[in-house]
Amino acid sequence: MAAAIGLLGASEPGEGNPEGGGRRIAILGEMLELGPESAALHEKLVSELVAAKVDRVYGAGQLMRHLWDALPPDMRGLHAGDAVGLVGPVLDAIAPGDVVMVKGSNASKVSAVARALKQSGHKEENKESRT
Secondary structure: OHHHHHHHHHOOOOOOOOOOOOOEEEEEEOOOOOHHHHHHHHHHHHHHHHHOOOOEEEEEOOOHHHHHHHOOHHHEEEEEOOOHHHHHHHHHHOOOOOEEEEEOOHHHOOHHHHHHHHHOOOOOOOOOOOO
């Protein structure tokens, strides 16, 4: 997760937007099977997101609530109980020039958001990271 956030931070928003601008947006599904330190590991991602200059964070799942509660208010996009609950709000929020990262455990089903973005015609550039 930290490596993917680092890639997002290294990205340059604004491409494809003739007016300039753009944001770094992280759409995160909970990281499952981390054991007893799970809540703390989710919350700890705040420092990675701030360092990467992420503008908006969307989170899905109960464990991701720990991150959500620790985020600075201006970084909060939306928290939903599951990834499907993020699909509509994310599609409404994405604007030309935004760089979007979707990451989470397979079981978090955050891939539903990635599929919806792709089906809506948003340009996809797959820069996969391994953590």
